[in-house]
Amino acid sequence: QEQLMESGGGAAQSGDSLTLSCISSGRAFSGYGAGWFRQAPGKGREFVAGISWTGKSTEYSESVKRRFTISRTDANIIYLQMNSLKPEDTAVYYCARRNIRGRYDQSTNYDLWGQGIQVTVSS
Numbered sequence: 001q002e003q004l005m006e007s008g009g010g011a012a013q014s015g016d017s018l019t020l021s022c023i024s025s026g027r028a029f030s031g032y033g034a035g036w037f038r039q040a041p042g043k044g045r046e047f048v049a050g051i052s053w054t055g056k057s058t059e060y061s062e063s064v065k066r067r068f069t070i071s072r073t074d075a076n077i078i079y080l081q082m083n084s085l086k087p088e089d090t091a092v093y094y095c096a097r098r099n100i101r102g103r104y105d106q107s108t109n110y111d112l113w114g115q116g117i118q119v120t121v122s123s
Contacts, residue, residue, distance in 0.1 A: 002028040002112060004095050009117035012085050016121070020080040022095030022114060029053075030075035033098035035110060038091035038119075045094070049080060050104030059104040063088075085121045092116040 008020040020036070035050035049070035050059045058070055069081040078095055096110035103109065 002026050004028065004097065004112055004114035006093060006095050006114045006117035009093060009119045011120045011122070014086060014121060014123045016085050017081070017083045018085065018119060020082065020093055020095075020117065020119070022078040022080075024076050024078075024097070027075045028097060028112060029072070029078065033101075033104070034070075034072065034078045035096050035098055035104055036070060036078075036080045036093060037096060037107060038089075038093045039116075040088075040091040043091075045107060047105035047107070048093070050098065051078065061105070082119070085119075087121050087123050090119060090121050092118050 003025045004022055006022050012018050033052045036048040037045050038048050039045040047061050048064055051070045055072050067084045071079045094116045095114045097112040098109050099111040100109040
C-alpha cells in the first residue's frame with residue numbers, strides 16, 4: 001500500500017529554519033507532482049507549495065514565497081525548506097501526491113496524503 005510520511009517538524013523560534021521531509025513508500029511519487037499543505041488551528045487546509053515531477057516547475061502561496069523552498073531529489077522524497085519562520089506558520093503540515101494536472105493549490109488534484117506533522121513557531 002502506498003503511503004506518505006512526513007518528518008522534521010517540531011518547535012521553533014521566530015526567525016528559525018526547519019526542513020520537512022516527505023518520504024513515500026514504493027516510489028509513490030514516481031511520475032507525479034507533489035505539494036505541501038497546512039492547516040492551522042480553527043482554519044481550513046491551505047496550499048503552501050507545489051512541485052512538478054521533473055522539479056522544474058514550482059509554485060508557492062504568497063504567504064511563504066521567498067521564505068520556503070520545495071524540492072525533490074528523487075522519486076521518493078519531497079522536501080520543504082522553511083526559513084524565517086513566523087508564528088503564523090504554526091500548523092499541521094501535510095505532503096501530498098498530485099495525480100491530476102491543474103492548479104497546484106487545488107487539494108482535489110491530489111490523491112495521496114500523509115498524516116501530517118506539527119510545526120509550532122513561537123515569538
